[in-house]
Amino acid sequence: MTYFYGVRKKKNIILEDLLVENYAAEGKSLARRDGKVVFIENVVPGDVVDVRLSKNKKDWAEGYPVEFRSYSTERVTPFCQHFGVCGGCQWQMLPYQKQLQYKQQQVLDNLTRIGKIDLPQMEPIAGAPQDRFYRNKLEYTFSTKEYTAVAPPRKIRTEEGLTIMPEKPPPANVLGFHARGFFDKIVNIEKCWLQEDLTNHLRNSIREFALANHFSFYDFREHRGMLRNLQVRLCTTGEVMVNLVLGEDHEKRRNRILEFIDQQFPELTTLLYTINLKKNDSLFDLDPIVYKGKGFVIEQLEDFRFKIGPKSFFQTNTKQAEKLYSITREYAELDGSQVVYDLYCGTGSIGIFCSSKAKKIIGVELIEAAVKDAGENALLNNIPHASFFTGDVTDVCNNEFFAAHGRPDVIITDPPRAGMHEKLVLKILEMEAPVVVYVSCNPATQARDLALLDAKYEVTRCQPVDMFPHTHHIENVVQLKIKKQ
Ligand code: SAH
Numbered sequence: 001m002t003y004f005y006g007v008r009k010k011k012n013i014i015l016e017d018l019l020v021e022n023y024a025a026e027g028k029s030l031a032r033r034d035g036k037v038v039f040i041e042n043v044v045p046g047d048v049v050d051v052r053l054s055k056n057k058k059d060w061a062e063g064y065p066v067e068f069r070s071y072s073t074e075r076v077t078p079f080c081q082h083f084g085v086c087g088g089c090q091w092q093m094l095p096y097q098k099q100l101q102y103k104q105q106q107v108l109d110n111l112t113r114i115g116k117i118d119l120p121q122m123e124p125i126a127g128a129p130q131d132r133f134y135r136n137k138l139e140y141t142f143s144t145k146e147y148t149a150v151a152p153p154r155k156i157r158t159e160e161g162l163t164i165m166p167e168k169p170p171p172a173n174v175l176g177f178h179a180r181g182f183f184d185k186i187v188n189i190e191k192c193w194l195q196e197d198l199t200n201h202l203r204n205s206i207r208e209f210a211l212a213n214h215f216s217f218y219d220f221r222e223h224r225g226m227l228r229n230l231q232v233r234l235c236t237t238g239e240v241m242v243n244l245v246l247g248e249d250h251e252k253r254r255n256r257i258l259e260f261i262d263q264q265f266p267e268l269t270t271l272l273y274t275i276n277l278k279k280n281d282s283l284f285d286l287d288p289i290v291y292k293g294k295g296f297v298i299e300q301l302e303d304f305r306f307k308i309g310p311k312s313f314f315q316t317n318t319k320q321a322e323k324l325y326s327i328t329r330e331y332a333e334l335d336g337s338q339v340v341y342d343l344y345c346g347t348g349s350i351g352i353f354c355s356s357k358a359k360k361i362i363g364v365e366l367i368e369a370a371v372k373d374a375g376e377n378a379l380l381n382n383i384p385h386a387s388f389f390t391g392d393v394t395d396v397c398n399n400e401f402f403a404a405h406g407r408p409d410v411i412i413t414d415p416p417r418a419g420m421h422e423k424l425v426l427k428i429l430e431m432e433a434p435v436v437v438y439v440s441c442n443p444a445t446q447a448r449d450l451a452l453l454d455a456k457y458e459v460t461r462c463q464p465v466d467m468f469p470h471t472h473h474i475e476n477v478v479q480l481k482i483k484k485q
Pocket of ligand 1: 313314315344345346347348349350364365366367370391392393394414415416
């Protein structure tokens with residue numbers, strides 16, 4: 001007996017000869033066909049491509065290129081050997097200046113089209129002076145499954161001309177980054193340009209040592225294997241922290257590999273390991289254990305020092321964080337007399353950065369561990385006039401809270417990608433702080449929130465900052481001032 005399943009066969013639609021017109025958002029570009037906008041990944045304006053559609057709606061469609069008829073003259077050769085296979089740095093085919101131009105345009109489009117905001121002349125995007133080696137934190141993953149661009153052959157032709165179907169391929173045992181869209185497949189990285197070569201040597205020698213000494217790599221489906229993750233943090237102070245995450249608790253073998261790392265890399269100032277016997281990768285509920293060193297590193301922005309532990313949050317591009325924070329501080333227009341609220345404060349870095357010109361800093365943050373770090377950072381920098389509070393900003397920032405800590409003269413807000421909750425926006429409107437500085441990592445939600453703030457505020461300054469060269473991520477800082485009645 002055969003069953004009939006009501007599954008509609010997916011239509012295989014290919015649009016031929018599309019000219020990519022412009023950059024759209026989230027790394028995609030757009031073309032048009034018969035009045036329909038087609039969003040395409042992995043192409044740049046000027047490419048002419050055949051596109052297979054993955055989504056097809058009435059007014060728009062989404063797809064990916066199956067054939068390049070001609071390449072855009074804007075393209076340059078990507079400098080990384082893993083480009084196109086690795087999930088990171090997807091814009092390397094565009095010259096850096098072009099990337100900056102698209103980011104600037106993206107902010108302008110979002111703020112004027114979605115937000116319908118009257119903008120002052122935008123300041124030109126602050127590009128990164130160093131578009132390589134810019135990340136202070138990297139996390140590599142060990143896996144038994146390698147992701148390669150080309151599928152391994154299913155048949156092998158031997159010298160005698162026989163064709164043999166190989167047995168199940170042996171585990172690949174790789175160490176690198178997750179392939180985009182796969183939870184278990186890892187791109188084996190030989191050289192990554194996101195951190196100086198110390199990290200490349202470290203990763204490659206740990207992999208070599210592990211393979212030579214038969215350490216097991218983590219199997220994501222079976223949930224077993226000793227080596228899981230390798231986290232590396234390089235600070236501008238020269239301090240280096242490594243945390244090796246292990247999926248098995250074997251003291252002897254653990255000590256063997258940690259000893260190897262310690263002896264081969266005396267430049268590490270802190271070496272830790274974390275035992276993770278859970279099925280997921282998150283570390284928040286685990287305790288990293290110090291093998292060598294003080295267990296944290298010190299990073300420095302201007303003269304401010306920040307203590308960063310293996311689980312602490314810190315902006316990943318140190319030099320550009322300094323730039324972002326100094327623009328934020330400039331926009332806050334502080335003269336020493338103001339009460340400043342630092343909403344979504346993380347580990348308190350913006351507030352601390354502004355502290356020498358503020359009467360008082362009040363930070364609010366959801367994650368308790370980050371608030372603890374913020375308190376320690378305030379102590380470390382000798383800032384007694386900063387206090388940090390744990391909780392959801394929409395709950396914490398009520399009338400009693402503002403009454404207890406003082407009417408805000410300046411509100412700095414730095415929400416995650418989702419932007420601010422409407423309740424918080426309404427509260428900010430109610431509090432009428434003369435100056436609001438809105439730092440955003442998503443211009444679309446920032447535009448939505450600015451449209452609401454427009455009831456009482458005008459945008460007086462605006463400058464995007466590039467924290468992540470060769471990716472489509474954008475950071476934008478906006479200064480708002482209360483409208484004169
Ligand atoms: N300003 C900080 C962190 C910005 S990232 C810095 O520059 O380093 C955004 C922060 O908002 C994160 O630390 C996140 O934990 C916090 N967060 C997210 N939702 C929140 C909420 N509803 N209330 C308070 N904090 C929140």
